[in-house]
Amino acid sequence: MSNKKIPESTVSRLFLYLREIVVLCGMNIRTISSAELGERVNLSDVQVRKDLGHVGQFGTSGAGYDTEELKTALEKILGKNKVWNVAVVGAGHLGSALLTYPGFKTHNLNMVAAFDSEDKKIGKKISNVTIQNISEILKNIKDKKVTIGVVAVPAESAQGVADKLVSSGVECILNFAPASISVPENVKIKNVDLSRELETLSYFLANKR
Amino acid sequence: MSNKKIPESTVSRLFLYLREIVVLCGMNIRTISSAELGERVNLSDVQVRKDLGHVGQFGTSGAGYDTEELKTALEKILGKNKVWNVAVVGAGHLGSALLTYPGFKTHNLNMVAAFDSEDKKIGKKISNVTIQNISEILKNIKDKKVTIGVVAVPAESAQGVADKLVSSGVECILNFAPASISVPENVKIKNVDLSRELETLSYFLANKR
Numbered sequence A, B: 001m002s003n004k005k006i007p008e009s010t011v012s013r014l015f016l017y018l019r020e021i022v023v024l025c026g027m028n029i030r031t032i033s034s035a036e037l038g039e040r041v042n043l044s045d046v047q048v049r050k051d052l053g054h055v056g057q058f059g060t061s062g063a064g065y066d067t068e069e070l071k072t073a074l075e076k077i078l079g080k081n082k083v084w085n086v087a088v089v090g091a092g093h094l095g096s097a098l099l100t101y102p103g104f105k106t107h108n109l110n111m112v113a114a115f116d117s118e119d120k121k122i123g124k125k126i127s128n129v130t131i132q133n134i135s136e137i138l139k140n141i142k143d144k145k146v147t148i149g150v151v152a153v154p155a156e157s158a159q160g161v162a163d164k165l166v167s168s169g170v171e172c173i174l175n176f177a178p179a180s181i182s183v184p185e186n187v188k189i190k191n192v193d194l195s196r197e198l199e200t201l202s203y204f205l206a207n208k209r
Helices: A008-026 A034-041 A045-053 A067-077 A093-100 A134-143 A155-167 A195-199 A201-206 B008-026 B034-041 B045-053 B067-077 B093-100 B134-143 B155-167 B195-199 B201-206
Strands: A084-089 A109-116 A129-133 A148-151 A172-175 A188-191 B084-089 B109-116 B129-133 B148-151 B172-175 B188-191
Touching: A008 A034, A008 A045, A008 A067, A008 B201, A034 A045, A045 B045, A067 B201, A084 A093, A084 A134, A084 A155, A084 B201, A093 A109, A093 B093, A109 A134, A109 B195, A129 A134, A134 A155, A148 A155, A155 A172, A172 B201, A188 B201, A195 A201, A195 B109, A201 B008, A201 B067, A201 B084, A201 B172, A201 B188, B008 B034, B008 B045, B008 B067, B034 B045, B084 B093, B084 B134, B084 B155, B093 B109, B109 B134, B129 B134, B134 B155, B148 B155, B155 B172, B195 B201
Parallel strands: A084 A109, A084 A148, A109 A129, A148 A172, A172 A188, B084 B109, B084 B148, B109 B129, B148 B172, B172 B188
Antiparallel strands: none
16 A cells, blocks of 8 residues: 555545545444445445555455544545645735635635735735735745645746745645646646536536426 | 436536547547546546446447547537526625636636625626626526526625525526525535635645655
């Protein structure tokens, strides 16, 4: 078992399993089979066993997974037992929306810094975070032990901001800008396309009538 | 084959397959096996066959899927061959970010209306859409043939806004408010948690060192 190379889509499914397992533990359900767990999240038992194979060896054949044991192992491998500091670059509509968005805290994500290049925004507070000049990135990210940087700037500024974040020591970048960004191999980049959320709705509209 | 009851998570995977198939068609690759397609999107061949079973009967055993045929069938079932009109309620940080977000158009989603309850916002334009008073929802949504309503208001106003959208005839609601919303059975609701995007990053941080 190596946890160094779990692909991103598998990681997303591990979070999905964890959410279900937390519910099951709350209901005092002690064991669950791969087929039952798969049914709850709409995946085949084969897929569930393959995915959980990345996490470790659980249960004995036929008895199903021990839910408490699985919960602990998933939380550990997914880093849910730690708190991570986040900085947002770009305090426009999207950056401000992210800074004020509830729910990050429940995911152990701490918004600790925000940066913008527009003079009139510097010094303003959004959700207790003071917007600083983008030239302060290097010093602040080190001082505040930020590991996740969020890029919420226009496409043309995205690469420059990412470069600054990388040289400040950020280990993960979440990119909301509609631009592809290059980062060194040891930095994790995740591109977010908000329109994907809307996309799946077209299926329901097309099949309603 | 019934396409009336495909679960939401399967629909998301169908969009994933479609994106891959579009790439394959662009490369002039005529057929692909379930195992190869699965490998490209990190899912088992069993899962791929199960998911595509919802779409129809394709290819013959051993020959793999005909990519062009699969593309056409997926586009049709997913409603990608049509354009849908979208209205955003709440022109705060998040609503404004959605109105200015590029990428909706490429997904055949047309932002045609925006509403807010704050007097000072009414009449302003964001990305060519004029913000209107929330009291105008009913008339506007019918006139502009809106089928998707986006709720981007604070939690305490979310249910009231959803009720207004439903009585105006909206068929799908995308809810960004951190509140659970009740809608009639014939209306599709999708809750979006932006913090989920950040959540998966904790895995990479936990397993880096």
